[in-house]
Amino acid sequence: MVDAVAIAREAQAALDAGRQIPRFTARFPGFDVTAARPVTAALRAIREARGEKPVGRKIGFTNRGIWDEYGVYAPIWGHMYDTTVREVSPGETAVVSDLPEPRIEPEIVLGLGRDLTPGMDLDAVAASIDWVAHGFEIVQSIYAGWAFAAADCIADGGLHGRLFVGPRLHLSRSERAGLANDLYTLRVTLLRDGAAVDSGSGANVLDGPVQALAHLAAVLADDPVNPPLAAGEMVTTGTMTRAFPVHAGEIWSTTIESHPLPGLSLALR
Numbered sequence: 001m002v003d004a005v006a007i008a009r010e011a012q013a014a015l016d017a018g019r020q021i022p023r024f025t026a027r028f029p030g031f032d033v034t035a036a037r038p039v040t041a042a043l044r045a046i047r048e049a050r051g052e053k054p055v056g057r058k059i060g061f062t063n064r065g066i067w068d069e070y071g072v073y074a075p076i077w078g079h080m081y082d083t084t085v086r087e088v089s090p091g092e093t094a095v096v097s098d099l100p101e102p103r104i105e106p107e108i109v110l111g112l113g114r115d116l117t118p119g120m121d122l123d124a125v126a127a128s129i130d131w132v133a134h135g136f137e138i139v140q141s142i143y144a145g146w147a148f149a150a151a152d153c154i155a156d157g158g159l160h161g162r163l164f165v166g167p168r169l170h171l172s173r174s175e176r177a178g179l180a181n182d183l184y185t186l187r188v189t190l191l192r193d194g195a196a197v198d199s200g201s202g203a204n205v206l207d208g209p210v211q212a213l214a215h216l217a218a219v220l221a222d223d224p225v226n227p228p229l230a231a232g233e234m235v236t237t238g239t240m241t242r243a244f245p246v247h248a249g250e251i252w253s254t255t256i257e258s259h260p261l262p263g264l265s266l267a268l269r
Contacts, residue, residue, distance in 0.1 A: 008042035014142040025149040036154035041225045051232045052081040054142045058160045062206040062238030072150045076194040077156020093267045099161040104246045105239030108209040109133040116229040118221035125214045126179045131168040138162040166264040185207035188258040190241045200240035209237040
């Protein structure tokens, strides 16, 4: 039997130290996605016990275009905390060099005004969203070379390292009604030091960020050990492009088309 608390402690200690460890699935036969659910709860308990406050969730691997690259073929999720999420203005500086093998992902962030409950359709999910923003998630891997299985990713907090959230766009009732389609058609270009490295769209994220949020709500409805999504949480919905390694001294930026959300820029150190 897998000891979820022991795995959570080892994973959190590795992340805190910025070091890497052998993947759990190679050491514990039977450690799969179902067995990893209690690890998520244990990670949250560890961080809450030292004073960190959960502020939302990250969804990973919503972009089917990167599944083959990482060998993970379904979305995962993890908690985010007041110590890992920061609201930024374009051009701010962020420290990410303490994370193991950090990579950057341009994402859409959704702020919840209502609890999400089982059985909600897409329109009801969209009506529960108070605001939308564009952000950079910095993901990390406590496993060398980004070699892992899905359960290892969950044990690493969903690979969450930092989330930098740009200006919030607060939504009217009519804007919520059209949000799923509006974010589906959004297009983003990702640039490193002014040079484009990739482009993508909201459609890459499980057919749209609102659809990704609905997926997470359904997953949590069948999860006996982790709480459902609640009003006040923010959810970052997954990368719209490939994820790219980042290094101190680089400036990463985005341009956005087909949506009023502004692009974002971030100087890394």
